[in-house]
Amino acid sequence: MSYHSLSVSDKLNITTLGQLKAAGYQPESIKDELRRNLITKMRSGEEVFPGVYGYEDTVIPDVERALLSRHHINLLGLRGQAKTRIARLMIYLLDEYIPVVEGSELNDDPLQPLSRYAVDLIAEKGDETPVIWLHRDERYTEKLATPDVSVADLIGDADPIKAATLKLPYSDERVIHFGLIPRSHRGIFVINELPDLQARIQVSLFNILQEGDIQIRGFKLRLPLDIQFVFTANPEDYTNRGSIVTPLKDRIDSQILTHYPRTLEIGKRITRQEAKVKEGQEIVSINEVTEDLIEQIAIEARQSEYVDAKSGVSARMTISAYENLVSAAERRALLNSEERTYVRLADLYGVIPAITGKVELVYEGEVEGPYIVAMNLVSKAIKTQFLQYFPDPEKLKKQIKNKKNPFQKVQTWFGEHSLDLLSDLSDKDYQNRLLAIDGLDDLVEEFHPELTGDEKFFFMEFALHGMAEFSLISKKPLDKGLQFKDLTDSLIAGMNFDDDDEEEDDDEEDFGGRRRR
Template identity: 50%
Template sequence: MGEGRSLDPVHQPRILRELRESGHVHRTVKQEVRENLLAKLRAGEPRFPGIVGFEDSVLPHLERALLAGHDLVLLGERGQGKTRLIRTVTQLLDEWTPVIEGCEINDHPYAPVCARCVRLSKEMSEDLPVAWKHRDERYGEKLATPDTSVGDLIGDVDPIKIAEGRTLGDPETVHYGLVPRTNRGIFSVNELPDLAERIQVSLLNVLEERDIQVRGYNLRLPLDVLLIASANPEDYTNRGRIITPLKDRFGAEIRTHYPRTIEDELVLIKQEITPDIGADIPEHLVEVIARFTRLVRESTAVDARSGVSARFSIAAAETASASAVRRAALTGEERAVTRVCDLASVVHSLRGKVEFEVSEEGRETEILAHLLRRATAETFRGRLGGQDLAPLTDRFAEGSQVESGELVPAAELLRRIGPVNGLSKIMSRLGIEEESPGHAAAALEFALEGLYLMRRLSKDDLDGTAVYRT
């Protein structure tokens, strides 16, 4: 109770006297975060659930900044999980915290700061009503846009309160902005450099003096807030900038990055893909998409300053899965399982998510298709490079051919290929444990595509149909 935690706020104190008697201790937001982070570190518990690939790079820097009580900036290209990471910091707050009931800026019952709560505290003393706020309600976020105003962030005069008869100088006529409404919580400004410089000035007092000033009011409102901003390096240096006095007030600047290993990329895709699309996507195809994404990022044809978002790989997996669902609906398959033929749709659907160099204009589809073939070949070598595929290639020895495509159901593809000795070993090497017709077809079609890319088979592509032959 001393830290304000409870799974059931219904039975918590409801007036100030009961809160004092319970032994509750008032801590600032940064003290809460620091102490709860230390407790998780000592217990070996996850601190930032759902964050992949930052364990040995970004997170240690973030933890040091939070332990030091610093406001901070996360700097990185688009789609590196900056916003996701910021939102997980709320898990370091106490689950429940007391506030003065009805307060717009979440004043603590022990230390009211707004005019309304100061007045109520004097009038009601120990009978001051207490409410409880969950940590998820103590997070505020604003995407920096050119039309953002000081009133949006800090506050302005409320004309309705003036119309009710209050005088213009009355502090209770102030309509608080997003920052004070997140008092005793965590506030995030996404893409901070896009915020006009004159608006950035309004955050100077928040970060240093820890207060706000609204228009001409004689009002200094001390705030208890942890401010975390995100920025894109391209915007940070070119299109916009963080003004020097504001940069100086942030305690830490932390660089983020894309997943550095295939394993991290695989975990990220599996974690973030929409679960209700309705198709199974075998592990080897997820690996193809992960390798494809990395090749696109590394390609000299792609604008490196823009980056290739993690949303690219997630959308690719979802698009391929959707292609399998479409096939199942059109052909009457009972179970939708993603196959190699479904990856072709990724190139056309996601071309607009990549910024190419000007010199490559008109070649975007060709470049992506080439990189997808490279990713498929690399995955084939890694998974089936040492596997004996003679039983499969022998089926083509007498000039026979196999026709596949995005509208060929699994059962029909298996009939066209015929029995293959060693199919179970192929499926095992691909990480496929389920022995359904759809999964068997996915394994065999991937093997055929790999043999084609290794120049052991030829292939003719005709409007979504692939014909494999010797």
């Protein structure tokens, strides 16, 4: 029976070097270990990076090729593109347990000891050297690169306290206090935001990546460290805060470019997985249209002239927005002592704080202000998604003048009335106000006859917001909600079916159902 065919319990029963040899154990580098387990997963059809969506045909194949090639990896992409998540999932390509010399600081392999401590212990005890088992979770180390990170943090330094305690001179390597990288021997070491690391610190990584050497002050050390390095970097950092020095970049074997979700469906899948909807919030019912709108906000932000494209719009924005949306509806239900509630389109304006804190604005955006930019993004998302469920008012204007305008009855009602749709209205008041609008119920019935109950009221409100975005009616924010009313005469006059330069009859009706002068 081979060592790798042993069960976990059989392995954990091995407690000495002699028993380990008898079991047929042979040293294996971490890159070979990752490769072996990756091949096993791929042959069995098991998902290698579960929970990472949208990368099935792009990033994940690149990562798999890099691991098969035994490469160090740099994941290059904007914020919120699952770079760190991919690195953390590599843990599951490690063996569940590996043998380590007991008491070793450097996770020494019993058959290939690295540290002075392990070498001396094996020389003293031989096959009776005690062996412990290290779980794969303990073989993953992650460090966020910041300007204050030092060589001592990563590599190590002479420890005067250890020298005094052991009564050893500084020339003895046993006084070294090893940093994070040597302590990650036989593991995965991740440096997030690599460009933020000072250039002189990046230089200290040269030999480790190339030869496995480390240099600590005046010590002559050659420790053939066995580490799988994974770096993450944001292209924005190259101009804002620093860069990856060229010699280090040359020693990173594979640089893999990440990206944002390329479809709205993938974005929704990620948001659903990551959003933390707490116990008790199940009183809120959410429909797919609202989820689409949240993802559409991110799409609009990534295309906005006011948002810094180099900085990107993190997937964390839609996750936070989803959580805020649920909480906005929950808060309304609590204020009205309702046991359940259905999400409203106006709840979408409760996600503004999730947007303003997640987008970096260019100069023009700063002039507008983050709140105005966020409101505009919500408005654009509503306008885009409105066309998925109702006819395009812009195209209707170009059609023949006698064709029925489905929005006309609603517009006519707003010629004499206005509607204050407050955010904290009870469900009953909310529904009554929507039902009071002539033609609104009929409009939804015409295009979505299958809708009933709460979902139908949601679409009635959706129709109002969409009409406002296409300037069929006006929408104005109030302190506690929104006000819908008729447009000014000047705006109405501009909404004609025909070109301005064509002559019209005095009694001809315009798109809003009003007489033109």
